[in-house]
Amino acid sequence: MIKHHPTFELLKSFVDGELPASLSAGIAIHADMCPTCQHQIAQLTEQVAEANFEFEETFLDRFIVDEGEDIADMPAISFEQMIDNITSTDELVEPEVKTPKQVTFNEQSYVLPTALNNMQFSKTANIGKLSRARIQLDEDEIHTSLLHIAPGGGVPEHTHKGFELTLLLEGSFDDENGHYEKGDFIMLSGDHQHHPVSTEGCLCYTVANDALHFTQGINKLLNPIGSFIY
Amino acid sequence: MQTNLLCTKTNAKSIKMSNEIDHAQLCLKLNAVAQKRDKQAFTVLFKFFAPKILRIARGKFPNEAQANEVVQETMSNVWRKAHLFNADKGAATTWVYTVMRNVTFDMLRKIKGNKEDNLSDDIWPIAESMVSEDDCYDDHLAQDNLLNVIDSLPEAQREVVKGFYFMEMSQEQLAIKLNLPLGTIKSRLRLALAKLKVQLGEDHD
Structure with missing residues (x-):
């Protein structure tokens, strides 16, 4: 639910x-x-x-x-x-017939929500169990992506300077604050730290207006690539 | 089709301050445009909506030509998409608002980002932009209608909330119009929002 x-x-x-x-x-x-x-x-x-x-x-x-x-x-x-x-014209505008688009991550294909139908996607980039396809909306500092986490994968504990929206399109994940399922709209601000882990794998639509900032141990080394994920 | 029977009234009655919008008439005219390509009916709609759209667009676009373009585009869509209007699903005003909002959104995106991707119809599909009144969700506070909650506010706060949120006036504009210090507007708005949050239940976070 x-x-x-x-x-x-x-x-x-x-x-x-x-x-x-x-x-x-x-x-x-x-x-x-x-x-x-x-x-x-x-x-x-x-x-x-x-x-x-x-x-x-x-x-x-x-x-x-x-x-x-x-x-x-x-x-x-x-x-x-x-x-x-x-x-002066009698032409009628018929609504576009919306054919759902599909994306494939890890050999699994997903039907995309129609709201994304006319958006352009970049090529998918992969790091470990994470795959990300950037959506090209050209909104300056705001980055929008599809983020796929393969079963057992997660995002190291991080915080962000701006906001971070994670919308679960398929699957589920857990973090310190609870369990999230398909449809959950999770908006976090810079005050939050979290460490999402997905046991069964998931596909998320993410929007963030700044790079992630990793906060723990060895993962701090990831900071230069924080902007990779979201 | 029995058009006049299909014309539903909007539920948004409580915002009305004095003049009533004649929803049944607007709905009939829109159906006449859809079914008979009735130019006279369109002219009535145009005279009702166009000046208001122009005024709203002038608040969003500094450039006069762009504001005019919003009027032109919106009314042109009303003429060419009227057959997509479904009176069962809501008022004509709601439908025209959706058309105008979408035109505005795409134009702003074009001006700011130089993107002509016209995403608005994917985000707010015109053909299905309104939820039928049959869709009831008894289990939720949303049923209790935001407006009832707003109407329960003291008059002074209600006026500020309506001006700010529904008429999109700035706090500064409201201060001038209501002839009150800016600080008073700000504190009324803050008080009102605090009350609304309690009443609507901030279960979202």
């Missing part, structure tokens, strides 16, 4: 369209597996829509004093012309 969900603030920003593509896709994938969040998103969307489109006549009018111009009459944009333009 899914036990870890995005916070209310994240869901709200998601509905507003204000999160980067990486996190938006993460929430969309989670919501596909989580009826509770899906329902909350639907309600929020309805409410935000209502507020957006009643805006003008009601709430704002109580405060606006400098309204000398009617927005519709401004020369920069001719609404009449726009209507004619738009309605």
Whole structure:
């Protein structure tokens, strides 16, 4: 059962369209597996829509004093012309038929969530039981990847300076704080340290905005490659 | 199809402050566009939505031409995708909002990252963006509707929360509009959020 969900603030920003593509896709994938969040998103969307489109006549009018111009009459944009333009074509847009894509890690293939359908993947890199395929979203310091952990593998104990989202697409893993299953949306900040281990193996969608920082013993030697994993 | 029977009202009634949006009418017009390619109906929709979309877009895009493009793209999608609207699944306002949000998201991504990958329809699929009202989840607090919780806030806090979260005004803008010191806005927002968290149950972390 899914036990870890995005916070209310994240869901709200998601509905507003204000999160980067990486996190938006993460929430969309989670919501596909989580009826509770899906329902909350639907309600929020309805409410935000209502507020957006009643805006003008009601709430704002109580405060606006400098309204000398009617927005519709401004020369920069001719609404009449726009209507004619738009309605001059009778072409309908049919929704794209979404064919699920597959990825293969360790000779095992996985069906990808449709939210990732049009994203570009880099070649898979491997270190021990970890395999990672970077997703090319070009969001500066934010790195998005598919991370596969083969059975018995794990990520050495680490912390991060920014945030780290791990969304379990398949399989399960454990860390100091508990057990995680398919659909769990685990958002950690720099205050957390953890050491995930996957007995049965797992595939995760990960988003992080800084390199991992390994904290224990010999693994500190891994720090130069911390950016490899997430 | 019996279009007028299919027009559901939105549940989001409690945000309304005075003027009601005529949901049934918007829904009828959208169905008329979908089924009859009714230009007159489209004009009614356009006059209702376009000025609001323009105002919202101006808050997100400093460049006037880009704000106009959001209006053009959104309304053009309304014309060409109206047949994907399903009145069973929610209000016309919700559907148009989704279209506008997706257009805005793709345009911002294009401007910021120079990426034309148009990911929005994968993230928020237009055809299935609304959850049917039949989908009930009795076992969860979410059922108790965020808005009921917001409405239980004292008036002063409620106003700030609605302005900030639903109308996307900044704290500074709210301070000016409500003629209150910025510090008051901040503390009201903080108090309100603390209450909301308790009521909604921060079981997420």
